[in-house]
């Protein structure tokens with residue numbers, strides 16, 4: 001009865017089984033994986049957010065495929081302030097970034113075509129691509145001389161004729177690495193040469209660790225067609241409001257064509273609710289304060305992790321420019337699934353093994369820097385104890 005596309009193996013993995021068993025037995029868990037800012041004790045202007053979403057005027061519904069003009073103008077103004085000059089006409093609102101990916105895969109690729117995705121990175125790409133009948137091929141990021149870099153030769157080799165787009169996550173999750181000027185130049189040149197689009201996932205762009213710094217953006221006028229993804233989930237720490245956006249940059253004729261096709265797709269769904277669109281200018285403004293609180297948490301937690309691991313033999317924190325995670329590396333390259341299971345079963349510490357993010361090497365653990373400091377401190381202490 002059902003499609004082959006949805007014939008998934010729904011068996012929980014070993015870590016999920018161990019976690020469920022532990023919770024069933026009522027044993028405590030120090031969860032170092034939570035990246036939901038609403039659950040991490042970050043202070044929020046709850047009343048202001050509620051008031052903004054409740055709205056002021058009469059009930060209205062005047063749908064537009066790209067979203068209401070005022071909401072798009074607010075996104076364009078924010079993008080322009082943050083180093084990416086954008087016009088409201090080139091903004092398309094979606095209900096979350098996953099939906100943005102789905103729409104973009106729809107307009108760019110036919111069944112069986114490929115999109116290139118970074119490795120390691122955000123684990124959802126394979127799944128989102130498969131749901132759109134698109135395949136992925138990975139291009140590696142490598143840690144060389146203290147910095148994560150795109151392996152540009154491998155990227156060129158991966159750009160075979162069936163590839164339609166390159167996903168670039170800037171900064172990447174979980175490595176926290178930004179794209180530098182040379183990488184940006186090569187990405188645009190490759191996209192122009194092979195007639196590919198760039199999908200720049202910049203949801204974490206505002207979370208550079210260096211105070212006051214903004215990471216350079218991928219999109220640029222007159223270069224390759226580039227779709228930049230962002231959203232309230234990270235920009236304002238409001239994932240529950242389900243509002244994201246696609247910004248379209250590049251040669252005018254390609255931008256026009258892309259927007260016309262996106263209009264047909266978004267018009268078929270009209271998923272973004274009117275109250276959230278109407279609240280968007282205020283929610284972006286409130287985001288400044290929420291981001292400061294998240295930034296403060298991340299900054300303090302980075303220091304905690306670094307200090308606690310400074311004397312742990314064979315255990316390092318990998319370099320990172322931005323984002324909400326830290327990657328721990330075991331010099332002996334131990335099996336990260338076994339390591340994560342051991343931490344959970346013996347120490348009650350929940351972490352993500354690196355293979356969840358498709359790290360090429362063993363011996364990587366990913367921890368969230370949003371979790372409350374007492375939880376992080378105790379959890380990392382237990383990790384450090386096992387290292388010596």
Ligand SMILES: Cc1ncc(COP(=O)(O)O)c(C=O)c1O
Nearest residue numbers: 096097098122173203231233244
């Ligand atoms: C790189 C990246 N893109 C997109 C998302 C999801 O964003 P949204 O909540 O808007 O769907 C995440 C979530 O962690 C992410 O890490």
